[in-house]
Amino acid sequence: MKNIMSKYPKQCFAILFAICVFAFWMFRFPFVLAYQEQMQLFLWNDSFLMEYLTFPGGMASYLGQFLVQFFNNIPLGALIMTLAITGVQQLCWRIIIRQQVSDALYPLSFLPALGLWLVMSDEDVLMTYVVAILVSLLMMCFVPRRPLVRLLYLLLISTAVFWLFGIAVLMPVVYIGLVFANRHKAIDIIIGVIGIGVVLVSAYVSAWIAPYPLARIMKGIDYFRFPIGFDIWLYLWMALVLLVLALSPVVQKLSVPISITTRLILGTLLVAIVVGISLPLAYDRDIYDDIEYDFMVRTQRWQDIINKSAEMAPVSSTAECAVALAQWKEQQMTNQQLLMFMKRANRMPKTELTVMMLNEIYFRVNMVNASQRFAFEGVEFIPNYKKSGRLIKRLAETNLVNGEYDVARKYLQMLQETIYYREWADETMNLVDHPQLILQHPLYGPMRKYLSHKDTMFI
Amino acid sequence: MEKISSIYTIVSVSVLSLLICGLSACSSRPNDAILQSRLPHIYPDYAGVTIPVGIAPMNFNIVEADEEDAYVEVEGSKSGNLKSTGCLAHFDVNEWHDFVAQNRGGQLLFKVYVKRSGEWYSYRPFSMYVSKYTLGEWGMTYRLVAPSYEIFSKMGIYQRNLSNFDEEAILENTQVPGMCINCHTSNRTNPDAFTFHVRGEHGATFVRYNGRDEWLKAKNEKLGGSMVYPYWHPSGRYCAFSTNDTHQMFHSTPHERIEVYDKKSDVLVYDVAHRRILTDSLISTKDWSENIPVFSPDGKSLYFVSARQQIYPEDYKKQRYNLCRISFDAATGKFGNKVDTLIDAASMGKSITWPRPSYDGRYIMYTLMDYGYFSVWHNESDLWLLDLKTGENRPLRDVNSKRSESLHNWNINSHWFFFTSRRDDGLYTRIYFSSIDDHGKVTKPFLLPQQNPLVYYRRLMYSYNTPDFTLKPVKLNARKAGEVIESDERIETRF
Numbered sequence: 023m024k025n026i027m028s029k030y031p032k033q034c035f036a037i038l039f040a041i042c043v044f045a046f047w048m049f050r051f052p053f054v055l056a057y058q059e060q061m062q063l064f065l066w067n068d069s070f071l072m073e074y075l076t077f078p079g080g081m082a083s084y085l086g087q088f089l090v091q092f093f094n095n096i097p098l099g100a101l102i103m104t105l106a107i108t109g110v111q112q113l114c115w116r117i118i119i120r121q122q123v124s125d126a127l128y129p130l131s132f133l134p135a136l137g138l139w140l141v142m143s144d145e146d147v148l149m150t151y152v153v154a155i156l157v158s159l160l161m162m163c164f165v166p167r168r169p170l171v172r173l174l175y176l177l178l179i180s181t182a183v184f185w186l187f188g189i190a191v192l193m194p195v196v197y198i199g200l201v202f203a204n205r206h207k208a209i210d211i212i213i214g215v216i217g218i219g220v221v222l223v224s225a226y227v228s229a230w231i232a233p234y235p236l237a238r239i240m241k242g243i244d245y246f247r248f249p250i251g252f253d254i255w256l257y258l259w260m261a262l263v264l265l266v267l268a269l270s271p272v273v274q275k276l277s278v279p280i281s282i283t284t285r286l287i288l289g290t291l292l293v294a295i296v297v298g299i300s301l302p303l304a305y306d307r308d309i310y311d312d313i314e315y316d317f318m319v320r321t322q323r324w325q326d327i328i329n330k331s332a333e334m335a336p337v338s339s340t341a342e343c344a345v346a347l348a349q350w351k352e353q354q355m356t357n358q359q360l361l362m363f364m365k366r367a368n369r370m371p372k373t374e375l376t377v378m379m380l381n382e383i384y385f386r387v388n389m390v391n392a393s394q395r396f397a398f399e400g401v402e403f404i405p406n407y408k409k410s411g412r413l414i415k416r417l418a419e420t421n422l423v424n425g426e427y428d429v430a431r432k433y434l435q436m437l438q439e440t441i442y443y444r445e446w447a448d449e450t451m452n453l454v455d456h457p458q459l460i461l462q463h464p465l466y467g468p469m470r471k472y473l474s475h476k477d478t479m480f481i
Numbered sequence: 482m483e484k485i486s487s488i489y490t491i492v493s494v495s496v497l498s499l500l501i502c503g504l505s506a507c508s509s510r511p512n513d514a515i516l517q518s519r520l521p522h523i524y525p526d527y528a529g530v531t532i533p534v535g536i537a538p539m540n541f542n543i544v545e546a547d548e549e550d551a552y553v554e555v556e557g558s559k560s561g562n563l564k565s566t567g568c569l570a571h572f573d574v575n576e577w578h579d580f581v582a583q584n585r586g587g588q589l590l591f592k593v594y595v596k597r598s599g600e601w602y603s604y605r606p607f608s609m610y611v612s613k614y615t616l617g618e619w620g621m622t623y624r625l626v627a628p629s630y631e632i633f634s635k636m637g638i639y640q641r642n643l644s645n646f647d648e649e650a651i652l653e654n655t656q657v658p659g660m661c662i663n664c665h666t667s668n669r670t671n672p673d674a675f676t677f678h679v680r681g682e683h684g685a686t687f688v689r690y691n692g693r694d695e696w697l698k699a700k701n702e703k704l705g706g707s708m709v710y711p712y713w714h715p716s717g718r719y720c721a722f723s724t725n726d727t728h729q730m731f732h733s734t735p736h737e738r739i740e741v742y743d744k745k746s747d748v749l750v751y752d753v754a755h756r757r758i759l760t761d762s763l764i765s766t767k768d769w770s771e772n773i774p775v776f777s778p779d780g781k782s783l784y785f786v787s788a789r790q791q792i793y794p795e796d797y798k799k800q801r802y803n804l805c806r807i808s809f810d811a812a813t814g815k816f817g818n819k820v821d822t823l824i825d826a827a828s829m830g831k832s833i834t835w836p837r838p839s840y841d842g843r844y845i846m847y848t849l850m851d852y853g854y855f856s857v858w859h860n861e862s863d864l865w866l867l868d869l870k871t872g873e874n875r876p877l878r879d880v881n882s883k884r885s886e887s888l889h890n891w892n893i894n895s896h897w898f899f900f901t902s903r904r905d906d907g908l909y910t911r912i913y914f915s916s917i918d919d920h921g922k923v924t925k926p927f928l929l930p931q932q933n934p935l936v937y938y939r940r941l942m943y944s945y946n947t948p949d950f951t952l953k954p955v956k957l958n959a960r961k962a963g964e965v966i967e968s969d970e971r972i973e974t975r976f
Contacts, residue, residue, distance in 0.1 A: 067940070069936075069940055229960055230960055233637075233650055233652075233653040233655045233656050233959055234655050234656065235656060235657070235960070235963050235964070235967075238655075238658075249655070249658035249659075250658050250659065372632075389733065390735070391731065391732060391733050391734065391735070391737075391738070392731070392733065394738075395630050395731055395738070398627075398629055398630060399629065399630055399631065399632050401627075401634070402627060402629045402630075402632040402633055402634045403632055403634075404634065407634045407635040407655075409942070423735075424735035424736065425735055425736070426735070426736065426906075426907055426908070428905065428906035428907055428908075429906050429907055429908045429909075431906075432906055432909070432939060435939055436940070436942075473735060474733065474734070475734055475735070476733070476734070477732055477733055477734040477737065478733045479730040479731065479732065479733070479740065479794050479797070480730060480731040480732075480733065481728075481730050481731075481794060
């Protein structure tokens, strides 16, 4: 083992890093992957693709959603996150070594990857951003050295790549213009300035073509889940990458009378310490409790919910709803108590997750219309106007139970254009085609049988 | 960009459709087809509809079970013919226009052949009739919005060219996140006078008049609410609005969802030239809710609906609106001194909403429902027609369905009208067109044509809301509009 590590130190540390990232998403925060998946719905049809070619950064959003659909499978989702974060590290290293530096600087390439790992602690930072920066880093790996070719390359990035992947292309443009360039050569400076200027013009022109304000285009459409506001760390991260790349030759010159391997090991240990301290701080957020409760409701782990609430009493409305439902399912709460709780829950401030919980509670107590309402609201609540596979599935169910077969069919047809919901949609479509089978269904049969036809108005 | 995206969509759908069905498509009439006595199953159901010259190609999908291929032949009763191969019957836009124009006043006979299990079957031919009445309007405007409850996501107002499949956004709420746009209305289909309302943090009422665009403050303090449900005076100088205290309740039974109601509402007229709100005690009463105002085509009357205000939620089924009228003097901006009840729907146990006079002054079309006024959520909502010349008041049985019909309006020559209907699936409203002749006979309605209607409408997760004909495209700089909306620069209205 020691021989392998001393013979292949870079590879070993990269693999170790990858294992840590994988384990982090697989075992510690799998519910965050499920949350990302349920806040979107990737459809395998041409209309869906065409929609994302009509605004800058659309292809990044499309590819980001393409990847997130696989988060339905937690190990696969953890693998995708691992490949993304280690991909950043590998690409940064490819860019750094173009500056003729030694392997002792290898640990430096982990800083951007660590930075991304920290940025992703905000659950509203989307895979769109990750795709955009990966493509941007890729562009930075192949910068031509000849000035004219470099200029053409820069123009391509500033226009076509900007349209496809959004404002993250400023990173390669600034890199090419200011870091890669020879600052003593006027032609390099001019090329850099042209590149930055063309990106800004592209953004300005885009605001005339696409139905988005310039401010939003400059922030990156769909990099962040909320159209209003942004996470400043998305942009500081890009600056960090440029800083690391710019400082690499400077660090290279620092003279330390120890071997390269020792420097490598010390540098990696330093990175590991930073990871060990910063990650827990970044990921220690109240919202994760809510996301975890929601995940456990989705996967029907009622006793786990109760155990979690025993460790720390639920504070948020989402958590309260999850615990109430779990207690009712485990017969620790009576029907009457649950109804009293729901009266109170209806007056709670609504968030995406609270609405999700209300839909779940109402569905399980067979108040189908109310479940349908909150499922629909849940879809409309998604701030970046995406759909939700989980909620569309619920809408198909409620309409099926209510006998609204045409609407149920519409939602099922939508789900038939997905990977993970297709099989369930195909099976359920059989019930739409043969409604007489509904009463025999173990879940929908009793729901249909005990559906109340007395109209009570909810305000 | 939306126009470009619609072209991309048309091209991609066309290419895909042609690839899927065209590779093995039959390019000439199949021989020895087995005759079927019934009509073919097609979507939309265009058999027997009446269409205007200039309408977009009436493409339809053949939806027979286990279909492998299809062939469609169309013969004009006067001249010409077209054919189409594949499961999607589709026609070139220019060829279609020429063909339909040649057969104005006549009919187009469609013969459909379908291949199943290697055998060809031919079905009973059906006709589309070409109306002698023109549809002079360029297109339609409408809002696309999900049929949601209290929260909304993406929405916008759009316009569609009725002679082809081009649709583009006038204004979408991606321009100003969180805004809700509604109540877009032009004056007798002419968008030179145009208004719409913006709700949300940066609320406003947009009014275009005499080449001038103004952004009014969304709410007037004295009014206590926003100005909604606009309808222009034919002169363009005034626009009628109502101001409503609107709420929602939610049903618990299957097949019902939402009940939208007002705790109070009043009607007013906005003098666009002087930025003044005109009101009267007869249209703004304490115990009655006045709503949905519309001017008569000669501008001398203001129609509206009125109901004795009930106590909510207990008495929600008792709120029933009658159709009323008050005179209006455009020269002085004054109202008459009495309100006439044209139709006492309440005494019949019914409620009227959405009155829409034809522009030739002959009819008022309205929606009749069991109670309330927000017809889109009432399955029983049907279109009725009041003939102002003869006094006849009748349901449009040839047009109505078991689902909600509502939000109708006329074209300028008053021989065409559209309405929104939930007949397709019970939830997502679609636009249908029908014509009416000089004797008051209406024709079978047809669904707004699309390049590939089955795929398009299946995938569309929005409802068409408050559509209207438009004589020409609406010109609005969406980017500039977004900037103004966010700027909160507004003009005050006054009494």
